[in-house]
Amino acid sequence: MSEVSLSDGITEKGTAPIVSVNMPVYNCAAYLTEAIESILNQTFQDFELIICNDGSTDHSLKIVQSYAAKDSRITVITRENLGIVATRNEMLAHSRGKFIAVLDCDDVALPHRFALQVKYLEEHPDVVCVGGDTRLIDGKGRYLTTLLHIRGNEAINESALAGNGAITHSCAMMRSDIMRSVGGYDPDLNLVEDLDMWLRLGELGKLENIAEPIVNYRLHAKSASELNGLEQRQAAKRACEAASKRRGIACQYNSGELWRPASDADSKHKFMLQYGWWAWINKEYKTAAIYGLKAIKIKVLNKEGWRLLVCALFKRK
Known part of the structure; x- marks a missing residue:
């Protein structure tokens, strides 16, 4: 699916870390410092942070480069704008870790996130992806509420097949070998590449959510979910139809409701x-x-x- 080879993580830096953190960046200067700091301040420190600047026109690249100059764990990829799916796949191709953790550049990882997720995946080898509960904040960082996500593999798969996120992308930690085995993110399912990933990973192993908040997820007017809500729902239906066909079951999609404001x-x-x-x-x-x-x-x-x-x-x- 991707033009980037997903066969192996690139290993030029020597000993591979346990976790590769993938952070896509596009015009995110307002939130980027807080996002990067939240990774560097994790209690679990055996990670690399791969940041792909997807052709930002603000000063996001300058912020990223200033951190990379001070911390050798940070790898910066910068190029013209190719879109979010190409960006995620490029970071995956560069990732050397056993586990892939996603954090989008407008979100904030809570300090214990990696410690909890690594422990869980090490103790549950049949789980291929683990998320967690999500604290919702607004564009100014004001706390709104905490979303308690669905628990249990069967319930998460059922929710995903109905077109619901089931696992928040910025909360996800996945096994890198399994991600590569499914070919990475599908460029034909832009806007719901995460939902499609949960559906395909769920066909190879179990999905789970930790019963604890692990990320501050930011709701703001410039996010992709808010700008493209209707298109996102249409793409979700296609992903669910494809997954249902692969699994040999009737399509269960029923998620027509927008979960972010439309323009009206x-x-x-x-x-x-x-x-x-x-x-x-x-x-x-x-x-x-x-x-x-x-x-x-x-x-x-x-x-x-x-x-x-x-x-x-x-x-x-």
Whole structure:
């Protein structure tokens, strides 16, 4: 599927680390420092960090190069823009580790993430990919809520076959040999290359989520999921249909709902309320008030935004 050879990790640096961290970068200067620091500050330190700058036009490359100059574990690939799937496959081809950990450049790994995941994979040789729970933050780093992901191989496969992510990509740690055996990421399934990967890995081994938050996942208006929500759902259906055909079962796809705001006012209003109520439930009252105001700005006459704002200011748990 990829133009990059996926047969072996490149070994020119000598002893291979346990974990190869793959971080794709495209115009992510606002969040990049925090993402890189979260990797360098892991309690588990036997890793390499491979960063591919996919033709950024901001100062992302300068940030990456400044870290690489100080830490020999960082490998920088930089070139013209080829897109996210080509970028992920190129990093996979350069990875020398037993395990591949993904962290997108706008997310933040919690300090214990690698320690938990390496231990789990070492103790469960039949598991080919492990994720974990996800703390959702917004573009300003404000905490919204924690998503408790599905547990158990059967349930995760069932969810993936229905078109749901099941495992957050930035939480994933996978066995590199199994990733290579399935040919890496499929360039024909851009926007859902992660879902397709879980479906194909799930045909060779077990999938699991650790029952603990391991990543701060950032929700912001410039993310691919938010910019291309409808196209992402269409691609997810194709991935599920292909997986169902490989497995010899009827397609179970039923995930037509967008999980991020679309461009229309109704969708944006709905999600501002969602984020605000998440924050209110978690006693993040200032954040809840901010999202109440955002909802009011979109639909000033709709009472729901005003209700959220009043609860955030006066009705606290």
